[in-house]
Amino acid sequence: MRAVLSLGSNLGDRLGHLKSVVDFFGPAVVAVSSVYETEPWGVEDQPDFLNAVCIVDDPARDEWAWLRAGQSLEARAGRVREVRWGPRTLDVDVVTVDGVRSDDPELLLPHPGTPDRASVLIPWMEIEPDAVLPGHGPIRELLEARPESDRASVRLLQSFPR
Numbered sequence: 001m002r003a004v005l006s007l008g009s010n011l012g013d014r015l016g017h018l019k020s021v022v023d024f025f026g027p028a029v030v031a032v033s034s035v036y037e038t039e040p041w042g043v044e045d046q047p048d049f050l051n052a053v054c055i056v057d058d059p060a061r062d063e064w065a066w067l068r069a070g071q072s073l074e075a076r077a078g079r080v081r082e083v084r085w086g087p088r089t090l091d092v093d094v095v096t097v098d099g100v101r102s103d104d105p106e107l108l109l110p111h112p113g114t115p116d117r118a119s120v121l122i123p124w125m126e127i128e129p130d131a132v133l134p135g136h137g138p139i140r141e142l143l144e145a146r147p148e149s150d151r152a153s154v155r156l157l158q159s160f161p162r
């Protein structure tokens with residue numbers, strides 16, 4: 001199935017952690033955004049994040065397989081689970097998988113944070129400007145609804161290293 005993944009890191013080798021995901025999924029990666037440096041939301045007293053979005057497609061992987069793969073990459077990056085919205089070496093969020101809707105707390109789809117997060121919407125817009133978030137509408141409109149201060153907290157850093 002086709003999935004939109006949001007990647008984030010604000011500890012250690014931030015760029016290397018994002019790159020590890022794209023390297024791992026290899027030919028399943030359909031598109032990757034640039035890398036953005038973003039001010040932290042949620043817990044604000046923590047280092048800036050690097051964020052990117054990648055689109056992956058693999059007929060052998062369903063939404064659960066994408067979640068588990070992301071979690072194993074987080075573990076490999078040495079991620080320790082501590083504070084909600086706190087600092088992390090690698091965060092892989094499953095944003096959407098085709099049109100799947102899920103209210104299982106282990107796998108909420110679409111990811112409920114998406115409509116509010118310029119750090120996801122801006123990189124996603126870069127690679128899929130006409131995307132629609134199931135149940136929420138066009139991401140272009142979701143982004144336009146964000147306050148300017150929010151959009152300004154997401155800054156283009158560099159193209160994705162491949």
Ligand SMILES: Nc1ncnc2c1ncn2[C@@H]1O[C@H](COP(=O)(O)OP(=O)(O)OP(=O)(O)O)[C@@H](O)[C@H]1O
Binds near residue numbers: 067093095105110
């Ligand atoms: N769409 C999803 N993508 C990734 N994890 C999800 C999703 N829906 C639910 N989860 C669950 O969320 C938990 C991980 O939460 P985590 O600690 O990464 O939250 P967070 O990144 O701090 O906050 P947020 O989920 O708001 O970004 C995991 O147990 C996972 O099963």
Ligand SMILES: Nc1nc2c(c(=O)[nH]1)N=C(CO)CN2
Binds near residue numbers: 042051084
């Ligand atoms: N800018 C930004 N802020 C965050 C992020 C993130 O990926 N980017 N992830 C968090 C963990 O849930 C908490 N805060």
